[in-house]
Amino acid sequence: MKKNARSLAxxxxxxxxxxxxxxxxADDVVIVYDASGSMWGQIDGVSKIEIARxxxxxxxxxxxxxxxxxxxxxxxxxxxxxxxxxxLISPAPLDRASFIDTVNGIRPVGKTPIxxxxxxAADLLSYRDNSxxxxxxxxxxxxxxxxxCALAAQLAKQGVKFTAHVVGFDLEDAxxxxxxxxxxxxxxxxxxxxxxxxxxxxxxxxxxxxxxKPVMPEPEPELPEVGISGPASVTTGAAFxxxxxxxxxPQDFITIVPMGAKEGESGAYIRxxxxxxxxxxxxxxxxxxxxRYVLNEGRRTLATATIEVIEAEVGIAGPAxVTTGAAFxxxxxxxxxPQDFITIVPMGAKEGESGAYIRxxxxxxxxxxxxxxxxxxxxRYVLNEGRRTLATAAIEVVEAEVGIAGPHNVMTGAAFxxxxxxxxxPQDFITIVPMGTKEGESGAYIRxxxxxxxxxxxxxxxxxxxxRYVLNEGRRTLATAAIEVVSASITLSGPTTxxxxxxxxxxxxxxxxxxDFITIVxxxxxxxxxxxxxxVRSATEGELAAPDGPGLYEIRYVLxxxxxxxxxxxxxxxxxxxxxxxxAGLSVPKSAAPGETITVTxxxxxxxxxQRIALARSEQPDFSWISVQSVTAEKSMELxxxxxxxxxxxxxxxxxxxxxxxxxxxxxx
Numbered sequence: 221m222k223k224n225a226r227s228l229a230x231x232x233x234x235x236x237x238x239x240x241x242x243x244x245x246a247d248d249v250v251i252v253y254d255a256s257g258s259m260w261g262q263i264d265g266v267s268k269i270e271i272a273r274x275x276x277x278x279x280x281x282x283x284x285x286x287x288x289x290x291x292x293x294x295x296x297x298x299x300x301x302x303x304x305x306x307x308l309i310s311p312a313p314l315d316r317a318s319f320i321d322t323v324n325g326i327r328p329v330g331k332t333p334i335x336x337x338x339x340x341a342a343d344l345l346s347y348r349d350n351s352x353x354x355x356x357x358x359x360x361x362x363x364x365x366x367x368x369c370a371l372a373a374q375l376a377k378q379g380v381k382f383t384a385h386v387v388g389f390d391l392e393d394a395x396x397x398x399x400x401x402x403x404x405x406x407x408x409x410x411x412x413x414x415x416x417x418x419x420x421x422x423x424x425x426x427x428x429x430x431x432x433k434p435v436m437p438e439p440e441p442e443l444p445e446v447g448i449s450g451p452a453s454v455t456t457g458a459a460f461x462x463x464x465x466x467x468x469x470p471q472d473f474i475t476i477v478p479m480g481a482k483e484g485e486s487g488a489y490i491r492x493x494x495x496x497x498x499x500x501x502x503x504x505x506x507x508x509x510x511x512r513y514v515l516n517e518g519r520r521t522l523a524t525a526t527i528e529v530i531e532a533e534v535g536i537a538g539p540a541x542v543t544t545g546a547a548f549x550x551x552x553x554x555x556x557x558p559q560d561f562i563t564i565v566p567m568g569a570k571e572g573e574s575g576a577y578i579r580x581x582x583x584x585x586x587x588x589x590x591x592x593x594x595x596x597x598x599x600r601y602v603l604n605e606g607r608r609t610l611a612t613a614a615i616e617v618v619e620a621e622v623g624i625a626g627p628h629n630v631m632t633g634a635a636f637x638x639x640x641x642x643x644x645x646p647q648d649f650i651t652i653v654p655m656g657t658k659e660g661e662s663g664a665y666i667r668x669x670x671x672x673x674x675x676x677x678x679x680x681x682x683x684x685x686x687x688r689y690v691l692n693e694g695r696r697t698l699a700t701a702a703i704e705v706v707s708a709s710i711t712l713s714g715p716t717t718x719x720x721x722x723x724x725x726x727x728x729x730x731x732x733x734x735x736d737f738i739t740i741v742x743x744x745x746x747x748x749x750x751x752x753x754x755x756v757r758s759a760t761e762g763e764l765a766a767p768d769g770p771g772l773y774e775i776r777y778v779l780x781x782x783x784x785x786x787x788x789x790x791x792x793x794x795x796x797x798x799x800x801x802x803x804a805g806l807s808v809p810k811s812a813a814p815g816e817t818i819t820v821t822x823x824x825x826x827x828x829x830x831q832r833i834a835l836a837r838s839e840q841p842d843f844s845w846i847s848v849q850s851v852t853a854e855k856s857m858e859l860x861x862x863x864x865x866x867x868x869x870x871x872x873x874x875x876x877x878x879x880x881x882x883x884x885x886x887x888x889x
Contacts, residue, residue, distance in 0.1 A: 247351045248288040248311035250341040251276075254358040254389070255296035259328040261359070261390065263415050268359055268390060269328050275420050276323050280316050282427070289314045290344060291322060294337040295330030302333045302364035305340050334358060335366035338375070338384060338402065347379040354382075355426055359389040361398045369401035376406045385426045388412045421491065424471060428516060444468060446522040448513045454502045455532035456610070457603035458556045463497040464513050464523070471516035476500055476527065479508040484519040486512075488605075501557065502529050504606025532556045534610040536601045542590045543620035544698075545691035546644045551585040552601050552611070559604035564588055564615065567596040572607040574600075576693070589645065590617050592694020620644045622698040624689045630678045631708040632786075633779035634732045639673040640689050640699070647692035652676055652703065655684040660695040662688075664781075677733065678705050680782025708732045710777045710787035717792045717800060718766045724791070725763055728777055731756040735780035740764055740791065743772040748783040766793050797867070797885040804872035804882025811887040812861045820870055821856045822882065830875040835859050838867040842880050845871070865889050 253276075259269040283289060290311035297304050308322050338354060345352035362368050375382045385408040388399045400410035411425050412418075450462040462474055475489035490498040492513075503509065506529050513523040538550040550562055563577035578586040580601075591597065594617050601611040626638040638650055651665035666674040668689075679685065682705050689699040713727040726738055739753035754762045756777070767773060770793050777787040799806065805823030812818050820833055834845035849857055851872075862868065865888050872882035 247353050248290065248345050249353045249355065250290040250292055250311060250345055252337050252341050252354055252356045252358075253291060253293045253323070253326065254332065254356075254360065255293045255326045255328040256330055256332040256360060256363075257295065257299070257328055258332075258360050263390060269326070271415070272357065272389065273320075273324055275423060277320050278420060279423050279427070280314060280319050283314050283316075285314065288312050289319070290341075291319065292337060292341045292344065293326055294333050295328060296326045297330065299330050301330055302336065304330045305333060305337050307340070307344055311345065331363045332358065332360045333364040333366070334362045334399075334402075335368045335371045336364065338368065339371060342375050342379065342382060347375060347382045349380060351381040352379060352383070354384045355387070355423075356384060356399075356402065357387045357389060358399065359391065361391075361395045368398065369405060372402040372405035382406055384408045386410045387423060387426060390414060424491075424516075428471075446513050448474065448511050448523040448525045450500075450511045450525055450527050452526075453528040453530050455556055456502055456504050456506060456529055456608070457532065457560060457605040458502050459499050459558075460502060461497060462500055462511055464492065465496060467492045467496070467513075468522070469516055470494060472522075473514055473516065474498060474500065475512050475514060476503065476509050477512060478503075479510055479526070481510070483521060486514065486519075489514075501605045504603050504608040505529070506531050532603075532610055534601050536562065536599050536611040536613045538588075538599045538613055538615050540614075541616040541618050543644055544590055544592050544594060544617055544696070545620065545648060545693040546590050547587050547646075548590060549585060550588055550599055552580065553584060555580040555582075555584070555601075556610070557604055558582060560610075561602050561604065562586060562588065563600050563602060564591065564597050565600060567598050567614065569598070571609060574602065577602075589693045592691050592696040593617070594619050620691075620698055622689050624650065624687050624699040624701045626676075626687045626701055626703050628702075629704040629706050631732050632678055632680050632682060632705055632784065633708065633736060633781035634678050635675050635734070636678060637673060638676055638687055640668065641672060643668040643670075643672070643689075644698070645692055646670060648698075649690050649692065650674060650676065651688050651690060652679065652685050653688060654679075655686050655702065657686070659697060662690065665690075677781045680779050680784040681705070682707050708779075708786050712738075712775055712777060712787045712789040714775055714789060714791065716790065717794060719796050719798060719800065720766055720768050720770060720793050721796060722766050723763050724766050724775075725761065726775055727761040728756065728787070730760065731758060732786070733780055734758060736786075737778050737780065738762060738764065739776050739778060740767060740773050741776060743774050743790065745774070747785060748778075750778065750783075753778075766791075770794050770798075797887070799882070799884040800880075801882045802880065806870065806872050806882035806884050808870045808884045808886055810885075811889060814863045814865055814888055815861060816888075817858050817860045818886065819856060820859055822851070822872055823855065824881065825851065825855075828874045828876040831881075832873045832875055833857060833859070834871045834873055835861075836869050836871060838869045838885060840869075842871070843873065843875070843878070848873075861886065861888050 261268050288311040291309040294305045341354045384402050384406040386399050386403045403410040444466040446466040448464045454460045470493050472492045473489045475486040477485050477487050488501045509527050511525040512521045534554040536552045542548045558581050560580045561577045563574040565575050576589045597615050599613040600609045622642040624640045630636045646669050648668045649665045651662040653663045664677050685703050687701040688697045711729040718724050734757050736756045737753040739750045741749045741751050773791045775789045775791050776785045803824045807821045831851045832848050834848040836845040868886045870884050
């Protein structure tokens, strides 16, 4: 967990600033700016890169005109590149507008080469020949297989007077040591910051550490009388009000320290700004403390007030036992601070450890999720300040009794029903995976919610599978049922030859899943390809338009799950005016004048008692026409063309058998 950045900053700076090497007016300073991809992370709904831009704008507004400033950025041009380091501004007198424009133009994308970037900045400052100061602002640790601690020690040893100050922005606790060593090994300061205000304060602290100490002390100006007051006592970790009067400078601060702490030490603090009151957080340990008004310049205490930190009376309660992964109620009394939290940890876990947790806010009850592993645990009320446990309650996590059932087998891609009993948590889920799949893996799934049954979709590949009831907490499987996925048998029916752009009537023997589809693709097209398509739904027939362009095609039945083809049939697409024949041997002229009489002949016939020659518009349905005549034994007849120009079709119809045995286009023009 992240510690309170204000408290950390105060504790670490207390010793750090006092011994940090100040930059002289002649020293050049380079800011090393983190533009790695993690800077798109958000704090309170605002990205860290936006926060950093705003705070740096404030920094340059207050920058000493006598100190040259440069800018080096890393991770701003390419992903996964440990050499993505660039000097954006060489050390020079500050051009505020240009500097801010440059910072605002940086877009985070890459890795975090901290060591190489600090070395780059040191070389830019000619650190072997000149005093050099680097300010590193980073929200992450080294990701390019280098040791920044060792590098810092080397630069300090080789340089004339090399100093690195480090601001750790939104860092986890474990990451502090890997960045603070850079400052410690070079005589600089390390300041953690958790949000925009703390980042601003952190850079204030760094600037203060860099301020030039005068060679000859100047007479101190007369200071106004300053007063400070707060409550006589406060409980550990609680927020409390403090007031002051006669403030000297907006950067002065109010802090709380143990009674008798050395001058210059500080704990939790707030800047006075233009205010006369504010809120501090009491330390986690009981005892006598002092409220101090401290000058930012020189860290001199101008006013104090005594305050006692006393133990908070807090209680916590929950059930004696709960099933693995289940949501359960917990209550507490005597909450200290809204950011304190309730957590569940293994019995005997070290102080400061935490598992699933909820903030107390302004509540006295809430809901936690039990761990996935059975055993003895503790509910803990933990102070946010100092991570100290104020109250505990024992709780046992026991195994949940859950059952799951489904069909013994199911067709590939089919939707099927599954049932379960004894659900633990609404976010638990039911999934289907190959038999023997590792714990924690999942395939198609549904959340259990408040249900006891649902529908899954079978995988596209045949084989033995498992239905699993999986805890959302810890991804542990509580129940399984075997299921076999078998191949579906589908047959397609339809014409073998059609004209381009004409309707194609297609039939299929059965539907596997309502979202499967029928499509027409080029013959030999890759698996998963699709052209125009129709969903099968619950039907067994449908219609698609033939593709534009003659050629060989395939009609395919495709599973929605996995886009696997279950059946296919060859389809030839011919030109729009090409004759189509299925045994009739129909022959007509290719063109005729409006009203002209043409001769139609044929060579074949069927056993049907009702065979006719029909004249129709080319787009008319097969068994509708403009005129029609029964066939004759002479196998020849005359037809009169319509007076209107256009494409017409002569058809040989087997009316009794509902078949078109031949068709040919006549262009009337």
